Amino acid sequence: MAVIDAPSITTPPQAGWLKRNKLSIAPWIFLAPALAFFTLYVVMPIFESLYLSLFEWNGLYDADGNSTAVYIGLENYAKLWDDPNFRTSLVNNLLWLFLFFLAVPLGLLIALFLNQEMPGMRIYKSLFFFPFVISQVVVGLIFGWFYNPDFGVVGTIWKALFCEETVNFVGNVTFKCSSPPPDILSSPEFATYGIIAAGLWPQIAYCMILYLTGLNNVAADQIEAARLDGAKGWKMLWYVVLPQLRPATFIAVVVTVIGALRSFDMIAIMTQGGPFGSTNVLAYYMYEVAISEYGERYGYGSAVAVVLFAIMLVFISYFLWRMYQDEKGTR
Amino acid sequence: MFPRPIAAASPKGISYQAFLPVALLIWLIPLLAIFLTSIRPGADINSGNVFGIPSDFVFIENYTAVFTQSEAAMYLWNSVKITVPSVLISVSLACLAGYALAIYKFRVALPLFFLFVAGNFIPFQILMVPVRDMSVQSGLYDTIAGQYLFHAAFQTGFCTLFMRNFIKALPFDLVESARVEGVAEWRIFWFVVLPLVRPAIAALAVLIFTFVWNDFFWANVLTQGEGAKPITAGVRALNGQFVNNWHLVSAASLLAAVPPVLMFFLMQRHFIAGLTLGAVK
Numbered sequence: 001m002a003v004i005d006a007p008s009i010t011t012p013p014q015a016g017w018l019k020r021n022k023l024s025i026a027p028w029i030f031l032a033p034a035l036a037f038f039t040l041y042v043v044m045p046i047f048e049s050l051y052l053s054l055f056e057w058n059g060l061y062d063a064d065g066n067s068t069a070v071y072i073g074l075e076n077y078a079k080l081w082d083d084p085n086f087r088t089s090l091v092n093n094l095l096w097l098f099l100f101f102l103a104v105p106l107g108l109l110i111a112l113f114l115n116q117e118m119p120g121m122r123i124y125k126s127l128f129f130f131p132f133v134i135s136q137v138v139v140g141l142i143f144g145w146f147y148n149p150d151f152g153v154v155g156t157i158w159k160a161l162f163c164e165e166t167v168n169f170v171g172n173v174t175f176k177c178s179s180p181p182p183d184i185l186s187s188p189e190f191a192t193y194g195i196i197a198a199g200l201w202p203q204i205a206y207c208m209i210l211y212l213t214g215l216n217n218v219a220a221d222q223i224e225a226a227r228l229d230g231a232k233g234w235k236m237l238w239y240v241v242l243p244q245l246r247p248a249t250f251i252a253v254v255v256t257v258i259g260a261l262r263s264f265d266m267i268a269i270m271t272q273g274g275p276f277g278s279t280n281v282l283a284y285y286m287y288e289v290a291i292s293e294y295g296e297r298y299g300y301g302s303a304v305a306v307v308l309f310a311i312m313l314v315f316i317s318y319f320l321w322r323m324y325q326d327e328k329g330t331r
Numbered sequence: 332m333f334p335r336p337i338a339a340a341s342p343k344g345i346s347y348q349a350f351l352p353v354a355l356l357i358w359l360i361p362l363l364a365i366f367l368t369s370i371r372p373g374a375d376i377n378s379g380n381v382f383g384i385p386s387d388f389v390f391i392e393n394y395t396a397v398f399t400q401s402e403a404a405m406y407l408w409n410s411v412k413i414t415v416p417s418v419l420i421s422v423s424l425a426c427l428a429g430y431a432l433a434i435y436k437f438r439v440a441l442p443l444f445f446l447f448v449a450g451n452f453i454p455f456q457i458l459m460v461p462v463r464d465m466s467v468q469s470g471l472y473d474t475i476a477g478q479y480l481f482h483a484a485f486q487t488g489f490c491t492l493f494m495r496n497f498i499k500a501l502p503f504d505l506v507e508s509a510r511v512e513g514v515a516e517w518r519i520f521w522f523v524v525l526p527l528v529r530p531a532i533a534a535l536a537v538l539i540f541t542f543v544w545n546d547f548f549w550a551n552v553l554t555q556g557e558g559a560k561p562i563t564a565g566v567r568a569l570n571g572q573f574v575n576n577w578h579l580v581s582a583a584s585l586l587a588a589v590p591p592v593l594m595f596f597l598m599q600r601h602f603i604a605g606l607t608l609g610a611v612k
Contacts, residue, residue, distance in 0.1 A: 026435065027435035031428050034425060037483070124355060126595070126596065126599060131362070134545075136545065136547065138584040138585070206606070210607055232335075262454060262455065264548050287459070290460055291552070298464075309454055319452065
């Protein structure tokens with residue numbers, strides 16, 4: 001060892017510690033800004049939320065700048081257990097997860113339909129993708145209006161089918177209906193389904209584009225070989241095409257799970273959790289609890305967030321494990 | 332190709348081509364309906380003409396009304412002021428971090444990479460209270476900077492994931508031979524790797540632009556007044572202001588959607604490459 005450390009032909013004497021270790025120092029210099037920023041805004045807040053969920057706090061500070069939070073242990077979590085709104089949110093979250101998965105097969109279906117070579121096909125594909133590019137706020141507004149029983153599309157179609165139009169002598173139009181048009185977003189039973197349907201629209205578009213890209217890269221020779229062996233239709237799809245689409249399916253599942261658990265915008269726009277809290281999900285309920293008109297409950301809100309985080313963590317661990325397997329494979 | 336290609340000139344091909352526009356029309360009905368609404372006079376909606384041909388085409392009148400009767404112009408400008416710095420910061424930081432995680436072999440490279448990946452998947456709500464509290468404490472609450480700093484930091488996770496995978500797929504020999512010739516590390520980054528990752532930078536730029544532009548949650552959490560609100564939150568405010576003026580709400584919503592849509596159509600190839608997380612090539 002001494003021989004190597006002594007000034008020799010390979011290392012000039014003026015090479016300092018920095019130069020000799022540059023390969024182990026350089027990555028940290030490249031990483032530092034991103035890591036610092038990410039730690040400050042993402043990593044640390046996660047632990048702060050975990051910690052805050054053990055306190056009762058309205059977000060205020062006293063005159064000396066000390067937080068007014070009071071430690072209450074696991075009491076917030078105990079309260080969650082008995083909170084009917086929390087239960088509704090949890091059930092709705094499961095419903096979102098379950099129904100959102102429809103986006104994966106439906107996206108595949110549209111992708112299979114569009115995977116042809118025709119004049120102008122590219123434009124069709126991009127137009128089919130359109131709903132994903134629009135903000136969820138706009139999608140929420142569109143569907144909120146779409147569902148409106150008085151002047152929305154659903155109401156209009158309903159009236160055309162089931163109502164009689166009468167015009168009185170002043171010229172005002174009134175309708176006589178055998179049954180009134182459904183007010184989807186005001187009904188505790190159907191509102192959540194209405195919102196999920198709206199949410200599926202952009203999500204299907206997302207899955208579709210993933211599959212279209214995947215289908216583009218399916219090995220043509222394998223398809224031809226399977227065709228020679230007489231495979232076609234469902235069998236071809238199931239045994240030959242789908243296995244090759246696995247990377248696309250994996251990402252479609254990842255983004256769909258995340259989309260389902262993150263659903264916030266649509267609910268905020270379409271129903272704000274109502275009617276009677278029936279469309280709440282954890283993401284929205286947390287916001288409502290933490291920053292509401294009735295005073296801020298940071299501790300309780302954090303407890304709701306921790307539960308959502310815990311659910312997500314199950315999926316995140318699975319995704320990371322899958323990625324880790326792939327990483328090992330490439331080395 | 333699967334399904335089996337249909338020849339454009341065959342009877343099947345012709346019926347396929349005839350069915351395509353119909354399918355598209357059905358798929359985009361909500362959007363078409365809102366577009367029609369945005370160019371019809373308000374009186375149409377009250378008289379029940381919601382889905383038919385507008386009695387009068389008032390495209391320009393309605394869209395000008397959005398700008399003259401509301402703060403839409405300010406909201407749109409706020410969105411630009413939030414989105415552009417977010418994109419610049421997060422993509423630059425990710426180029427550096429992605430380079431470090433892809434090129435250097437050090438023990439914590441993979442765990443750190445997974446940290447960025449995981450951070451990208453977490454629910455926003457777990458960050459909400461601390462980030463809001465931190466913003467209030469540091470005077471960043473209800474400001475443009477408060478919003479873009481957060482977005483930049485959060486999106487750095489996704490950008491790093493993408494950048495690292497992209498750089499990892501580049502031929503490592505390039506870096507190796509530059510090192511042998513004694514090129515400094517930062518010069519390798521700047522002159523060898525950075526020119527090669529331009530497609531990744533383009534993909535991330537359009538994608539992060541769309542993500543941040545369409546954000547609604549943080550706009551609500553980190554702002555209070557109207558002054559710093561982006562267009563997504565603005566459209567909601569307009570929705571309250573233009574009650575029963577559906578033609579104006581529709582016009583405003585469509586205006587909010589224009590920049591990401593333009594971005595998508597201009598940079599389609601990059602956009603899609605970004606969406607597939609670079610995994611489906």
